[in-house]
Amino acid sequence: MDDPKFLVYGVLAVIALATFRKALRDPKVDTIPIVGSSGLLSSYRDALGFLANAPTLIQRGYDEHHGHQGVFRVARLFRWEYVVCGPKLVKEAGAAPEHVLSFRAGVQEVLPLRLVIGAAISDNPYHHHTIRTSFTRNLHACFPEVRDEIICAFNDVLQVQGSDWKTLPVLPTMMAVVARVSNRIFVGLPLCRNKTYLQNNVQFTLDVVRSGQRIALFPAFFRPLVARLITSKNKSFATAVKLLGPTIEDRLSKEREMGPDWPEKPNDFVSWLLETAEGEERTVPALVLRILSTNFAAIHTSSMAFTHALFDLVTHPEYLRPMRQEVELVVKEEGWSKAALNSMVKVDSFLRESQRLNNGGASVMHRKVVAKEGFRFSDGTILPHGALMYVASRATHYDEANFDQPTKFDGFRFAQERAEHMANHDRDPLASQDIFKRQMISTAVDHLPFGTGKHACPGRFFAATELKAMLAHLVVNYDIKAEVEGVRPPDAVFGDRIAPNPTGKVCFRKRMD
Numbered sequence: 001m002d003d004p005k006f007l008v009y010g011v012l013a014v015i016a017l018a019t020f021r022k023a024l025r026d027p028k029v030d031t032i033p034i035v036g037s038s039g040l041l042s043s044y045r046d047a048l049g050f051l052a053n054a055p056t057l058i059q060r061g062y063d064e065h066h067g068h069q070g071v072f073r074v075a076r077l078f079r080w081e082y083v084v085c086g087p088k089l090v091k092e093a094g095a096a097p098e099h100v101l102s103f104r105a106g107v108q109e110v111l112p113l114r115l116v117i118g119a120a121i122s123d124n125p126y127h128h129h130t131i132r133t134s135f136t137r138n139l140h141a142c143f144p145e146v147r148d149e150i151i152c153a154f155n156d157v158l159q160v161q162g163s164d165w166k167t168l169p170v171l172p173t174m175m176a177v178v179a180r181v182s183n184r185i186f187v188g189l190p191l192c193r194n195k196t197y198l199q200n201n202v203q204f205t206l207d208v209v210r211s212g213q214r215i216a217l218f219p220a221f222f223r224p225l226v227a228r229l230i231t232s233k234n235k236s237f238a239t240a241v242k243l244l245g246p247t248i249e250d251r252l253s254k255e256r257e258m259g260p261d262w263p264e265k266p267n268d269f270v271s272w273l274l275e276t277a278e279g280e281e282r283t284v285p286a287l288v289l290r291i292l293s294t295n296f297a298a299i300h301t302s303s304m305a306f307t308h309a310l311f312d313l314v315t316h317p318e319y320l321r322p323m324r325q326e327v328e329l330v331v332k333e334e335g336w337s338k339a340a341l342n343s344m345v346k347v348d349s350f351l352r353e354s355q356r357l358n359n360g361g362a363s364v365m366h367r368k369v370v371a372k373e374g375f376r377f378s379d380g381t382i383l384p385h386g387a388l389m390y391v392a393s394r395a396t397h398y399d400e401a402n403f404d405q406p407t408k409f410d411g412f413r414f415a416q417e418r419a420e421h422m423a424n425h426d427r428d429p430l431a432s433q434d435i436f437k438r439q440m441i442s443t444a445v446d447h448l449p450f451g452t453g454k455h456a457c458p459g460r461f462f463a464a465t466e467l468k469a470m471l472a473h474l475v476v477n478y479d480i481k482a483e484v485e486g487v488r489p490p491d492a493v494f495g496d497r498i499a500p501n502p503t504g505k506v507c508f509r510k511r512m513d
């Protein structure tokens with residue numbers, strides 16, 4: 001017992017058991033079924049098992065309870081968590097107002113951004129509004145820059161020569177491309193090509209995710225202390241201020257001199273932020289933190305989605321040629337534009353299908369019940385004040401009630417559905433509107449990669465534009481194959497998060513035919 005570490009672990013274990021015992025005996029939730037055991041020690045074992053095996057546990061709950069409709073609970077180290085299943089209840093969760101089921105408080109539970117990034121971002125997320133409005137509205141106008149950056153970034157990052165195959169780790173490679181393309185719109189040239197700036201954004205994102213996930217393992221009252229010990233955001237923040245600060249200072253000073261609509265003002269995210277930022281937020285450090293946070297929301301998610309798509313493509317190489325033909329035909333008729341992307345139905349379908357099967361985890365739409373009286377679903381289930389709930393997204397995507405042969409990768413299933421709806425147009429104009437429901441950007445109660453309802457990802461319009469343009473570019477300019485034929489690198493699982501294999505590789509070369 002000389003090592004003080006053991007004392008700390010001992011105290012933590014006692015606190016955990018005591019907290020767990022209290023949570024376990026909450027009579028208000030007695031009627032909500034449990035997945036796993038209900039005894040004190042056996043539940044505790046399940047709670048530890050959740051860290052290693054959450055997707056399987058959630059799938060079991062989904063299969064066992066309520067015929068895929070309703071709520072069940074799972075034991076975590078310090079509390080129960082509530083898993084919501086079925087279209088009706090998912091819709092109700094997605095529609096609930098912030099003062100009843102809180103998105104912001106839910107995020108803090110799983111990734112305590114308030115502790116990792118700072119209160120200003122969590123408590124005043126005005127940049128979400130900027131993403132939803134100015135950013136999305138400008139996607140058509142900014143498409144030439146997106147396209148230009150994709151061409152240059154693929155050239156510079158892949159660096160394939162002649163007819164040789166080059167084997168590259170997909171996640172870091174695509175993270176480098178996504179970081180560059182996204183920052184072309186966030187901060188513009190030349191900074192979006194500055195390697196230190198880009199690497200710093202990627203580092204910030206990784207630091208935030210890693211520290212956030214570790215802090216979230218502790219009970220709420222312990223988290224500020226743990227955050228102080230392990231958070232390493234300050235270094236990447238200082239680097240970002242050094243590199244991005246002069247650009248922001250320049251914009252602020254031009255606005256002071258010439259007013260908000262000064263000639264040749266860049267059409268980028270910094271400018272759109274400045275249209276809304278007020279008071280303290282109109283300073284270099286505050287704006288740098290907004291850009292870093294937007295990078296955080298954009299880079300990890302989009303590069304993981306694209307990595308999964310490439311793993312799917314090399315595992316199912318038969319999709320390469322039809323997508324190549326589609327892109328060539330569309331570009332011949334419409335050129336490269338945002339509107340042309342809308343005609344790339346197969347590319348869209350392929351990415352949507354990849355997202356369906358490779359959602360970022362077993363759960364999505366984390367919400368904390370903040371209404372004092374709790375939250376009541378229409379089936380009568382009441383979640384108590386303070387409870388954390390989420391939707392069983394992976395199980396929903398793998399449910400045969402929702403999809404034909406749900407475990408099968410069917411890259412053009414959504415293109416097919418859209419074609420069928422179009423064919424029905426004359427007979428039933430209302431049904432034909434469903435084509436919009438099967439696009440990559442469309443959320444639904446049975447399609448949850450971007451969540452659904454009030455907080456559905458506002459960045460999905462940009463993400464879809466970026467990822468579709470990247471995939472279209474890749475299939476017409478490169479050949480791609482698996483490192484080992486027919487083998488998809490296994491996913492990495494941490495708790496209920498499922499990420500593409502971080503070291504998984506594929507082979508690229510310049511297109512040969």
Ligand code: HEM
Nearest residue numbers: 128297298301302305365449450451452455456457459463
């Ligand atoms: C493939 C890429 C992406 C995926 C899979 C994704 C997924 C998600 C999900 C699941 C949510 C939470 C939805 C909920 O809880 O109801 C979310 C929220 C959010 N995402 Fe994304 N996202 C992606 C790309 C982006 C990009 C590129 C941006 C920014 C440009 C962005 C900005 C945001 C923001 C600001 C929120 C919070 C929304 C709110 O406060 O209501 N995301 N995203």
